[in-house]
Amino acid sequence: xxxxxxxxxxxxxxxxxxxxxxxxxxxxxxxxxxxxxxxxxxxxxxxxxxxxxxxxxxxxxxxxxxxxxxxxxxxxxxxxxxxxxxxxxxxxxxxxxxxxxxxxxxxxxxxxxxxxxxxxxxxxxxxxxxxxxxxxxxxxxxxxxxxxxxxxxxxxxxxxxxxxxxxxxxxxxxxxxxxxxxxxxxxxxxxxxxxxxxxxxxxxxxxxxxxxxxxxxxxxxxxxxxxxxxxxxxxxxxxxxxxxxxxxxxxxxxxxxxxxxxxxxxxxxxxxxxxxxxxxxxxxxxxxxxxxxxxxxxxxxxxxxxxxxxxxxxxxxxxxxxxxxxxxxxxxxxxxxxxxxxxxxxxxxxxxxxxxxxxxxxxxxxxxxxxxxxxxxxxxxxxxxxxxxxxxxxxxxxxxxxxxxxxxxxxxxxxxxxxxxxxxxxxxxxxxxxxxxxxxxxxxxxxxxxxxxxxxxxxxxxxxxxxxxxxxxxxxxxxxxxxxxxxxxxxxxxxxxxxxxxxxxxxxxxxxxxxxxxxxxxxxxxxxxxxxxxxxxxxxxxxxxxxxxxxxxxxxxxxxxxxxxxxxxxxxxxxxxxxxxxxxxxxxxxxxxxxxxxxxxxxxxxxxxxxxxxxxxxxxx
Numbered sequence: 001x002x003x004x005x006x007x008x009x010x011x012x013x014x015x016x017x018x019x020x021x022x023x024x025x026x027x028x029x030x031x032x033x034x035x036x037x038x039x040x041x042x043x044x045x046x047x048x049x050x051x052x053x054x055x056x057x058x059x060x061x062x063x064x065x066x067x068x069x070x071x072x073x074x075x076x077x078x079x080x081x082x083x084x085x086x087x088x089x090x091x092x093x094x095x096x097x098x099x100x101x102x103x104x105x106x107x108x109x110x111x112x113x114x115x116x117x118x119x120x121x122x123x124x125x126x127x128x129x130x131x132x133x134x135x136x137x138x139x140x141x142x143x144x145x146x147x148x149x150x151x152x153x154x155x156x157x158x159x160x161x162x163x164x165x166x167x168x169x170x171x172x173x174x175x176x177x178x179x180x181x182x183x184x185x186x187x188x189x190x191x192x193x194x195x196x197x198x199x200x201x202x203x204x205x206x207x208x209x210x211x212x213x214x215x216x217x218x219x220x221x222x223x224x225x226x227x228x229x230x231x232x233x234x235x236x237x238x239x240x241x242x243x244x245x246x247x248x249x250x251x252x253x254x255x256x257x258x259x260x261x262x263x264x265x266x267x268x269x270x271x272x273x274x275x276x277x278x279x280x281x282x283x284x285x286x287x288x289x290x291x292x293x294x295x296x297x298x299x300x301x302x303x304x305x306x307x308x309x310x311x312x313x314x315x316x317x318x319x320x321x322x323x324x325x326x327x328x329x330x331x332x333x334x335x336x337x338x339x340x341x342x343x344x345x346x347x348x349x350x351x352x353x354x355x356x357x358x359x360x361x362x363x364x365x366x367x368x369x370x371x372x373x374x375x376x377x378x379x380x381x382x383x384x385x386x387x388x389x390x391x392x393x394x395x396x397x398x399x400x401x402x403x404x405x406x407x408x409x410x411x412x413x414x415x416x417x418x419x420x421x422x423x424x425x426x427x428x429x430x431x432x433x434x435x436x437x438x439x440x441x442x443x444x445x446x447x448x449x450x451x452x453x454x455x456x457x458x459x460x461x462x463x464x465x466x467x468x469x470x471x472x473x474x475x476x477x478x479x480x481x482x483x484x485x486x487x488x489x490x491x492x493x494x495x496x497x498x499x500x501x502x503x504x505x506x507x508x509x510x511x512x513x514x515x516x517x518x519x520x521x522x523x524x525x526x527x528x529x530x531x532x533x534x535x536x537x538x539x540x541x542x543x544x545x546x547x548x549x550x551x552x553x554x555x556x557x558x559x560x561x562x563x564x565x566x567x568x569x570x571x572x573x574x575x576x577x578x579x580x581x582x583x584x585x586x587x588x589x590x591x592x593x594x595x596x597x598x599x600x601x602x603x604x605x606x607x608x609x610x611x612x613x614x615x616x617x618x619x620x621x
Contacts, residue, residue: 039467062181072188073169076196099127103136103143137315141247177223208422214243215426238285258403376421388438
C-alpha cells in the first residue's frame with residue numbers, strides 16, 4: 001500500500017524478496033535521478049519553447065492566491081470522483097479503520113459514547129473499549145470527520161474525500177506564506193497527485209489528512225505571523241493545535257513545540273507589541289484553547305469516567321502487552337475473555353517486545369521505520385531532500401520548520417511498534433516545504449555550487465529542475481496502468497499463486513447480502529484456533545440493538561444461548577471464517593433431548609424443531 005503508491009506496475013518487475021528493502025527503493029531512486037539528468041541534458045540541447053511558456057502561465061495563475069487554494073481542493077474532489085469506476089469507495093480492512101468508523105457512527109448519532117452492552121463479551125474486539133463505555137479508543141478528530149460524511153452523504157468515506165481535498169488546498173495556502181506563489185501552486189498540485197488519488201490516505205479510513213491539516217495550519221499561520229502579527233493568525237495557530245491534540249496528540253505535540261517557541265518569540269521578542277495590545281490579540285486564541293481543553297476533558301469523562309484518563313489509555317491498560325515506548329516496561333499479559341484477542345496480541349505484539357530487547361531486533365525496527373518514512377515522504381526525492389535539510393538549517397526562516405520535523409521523527413523512533421505513513425502526518429506539509437525550498441535553490445544553481453564547472457555545464461540547474469518536475473508528473477500516471485492490470489488489487493495465494501479473495505471482501509459480501517434481506521440478523525462467527533485475526537469481523541454499529549446486522553463471536557453452544565435469547569426474533573446465522581466464509585443457518589443441538597434447532601426466534605424451553613429459515617445466500621463466486 002505504501003511503497004508502491006508511486007511504483008505501480010513496476011512492482012511486477014521486481015523480485016518479491018527485494019521489496020521492502022532500502023536497497024530496492026534506493027536502486028529505483030538512482031534510476032529516477034539518472035533519467036532526470038538524461039532528460040535535463042536533452043532539454044538543454046533541444047530547448048523547446050513550450051516549457052518556458054508553461055512556467056510563465058504558472059506564474060500568472062499563482063498570483064491569484066485564493067483561486068489557487070480553492071482550485072487545488074476542487075481538483076482533488078473532481079479527480080477522485082471521476083476515478084470511482086476504477087477505484088471504488090474503499091472497504092475497511094485494518095482494525096484501526098473499524099474503530100474510527102465506530103467513532104463516526106457514535107458521533108453521527110449525536111452521542112460521544114455509548115453505554116456498555118449487556119452482551120458485550122460477544123462483541124469484544126480490537127481497538128474498541130467495552131468498559132466503562134462502548135467507544136473507539138482513538139482521539140475523536142478522525143471519527144468526527146467520518147461522521148460528517150455519514151450525516152451529509154450517507155457514507156463516511158465522503159468525510160475522507162473532503163478532508164484530503166482540504167489538506168491539499170491548505171498545503172497550497174501554507175506554502176504561499178513561505179515561498180513565491182508559483183512554487184506554492186506547484187506544491188499544491190504535487191500534493192493533489194500524491195495524496196488525492198492513489199494514496200491510502202484517501203483510499204482507506206485510517207486517517208492522515210486530519211493531522212496533516214493541523215500541521216499545515218500551524219505552518220501557514222506562523223509564516224503569516226512573521227509578516228504581520230495579528231489576532232486572526234494567532235487564532236488559526238490555536239485551531240491547528242486543537243486539531244493535532246485530537247488527532248495525533250503525541251506526534252502533534254512534538255511537531256508543534258518548536259513552532260510554539262517561534263510564536264512565543266514573536267510575541268515577546270524585540271519587536272513585540274505593547275503588553276495591553278498583545279493581551280487583546282492573544283485573547284481569542286487562548287479562549288479557543290480553553291474551550292477545546294474543556295471539551296476534551298468532557299469527552300474523556302463521558303468515556304472513561306475520569307476527565308484526565310483518555311480512552312486510548314484504557315484500551316492500552318486492558319488489552320495490550322507492550323507499552324507505547326521502547327524504554328517502558330511491558331504490561332503483564334492480560335487475562336483475555338476470548339482466544340482471538342490473546343492470539344492476536346501474542347502473535348503481533350509479543351514478538352515486537354522480545355525483538356526490541358535485542359540489538360538485531362532494534363536495528364531491524366529502526367530500519368523499518370526509516371524505510372517507511374523515507375519511501376512515503378521522501379522517495380524519489382531523498383537526494384534532493386537531504387540537501388534540503390542542510391539548506392533549511394542554514395536558512396533563518398526555515399530553521400524552526402526543520403526543528404519541528406526532527407523533533408517529531410525523533411519521537412517516532414522511540415515508539416515500539418512498526419511505522420506507518422500517517423504516524424508522521426503532522427509533518428507532511430513541512431516536508432513538502434523543505435523539498436520545494438531545495439528544488440527552488442537547485443533551480444537557482446545554489447545547490448550545484450560545489451560541483452565542477454564542466455558538470456554544471458552538462459547539468460544546467462534550470463533544466464534539471466524542470467526534468468524532475470516533469471518526471472514526477474509522468475511517474476504518477478503509472479498507477480493507472482496498475483489499476484487497469486489488476487482492478488481489484490487482489491493478492492495472490494502464497495502456495496497456489498491464484499488470486500485470493502481478501503477476508504474483508506468476504507465480510508462485506510455477507511454484510512451487503514443481509515442488508516438487502518428482510519428482517520434483522522445475528523451473525524455468529526467461528527474462528528479456528530490457528531486464525532490470527534489481523535482482519536477482524538466482529539465490529540458493530542454504535543447502537544447494537546437497533547442495527548440490522550449484528551456480528552458476534554462464537555463462544556460455544558451453551559454460552560451462545562444467552563445471546564440467542566437476548567436477540568430473540570432475529571434470524572441467526574453461522575459462518576466459519578476458515579471454511580470458505582459460507583453463511584449458514586445457525587444450528588443448536590439441545591444437550592438434553594439431542595434435537596437440532598435453528599433458533600430463528602430464540603431458544604424455546606423445549607427446543608422444538610424449527611425449520612430452515614427459508615433463506616439461502618449464494619456461495620462466494
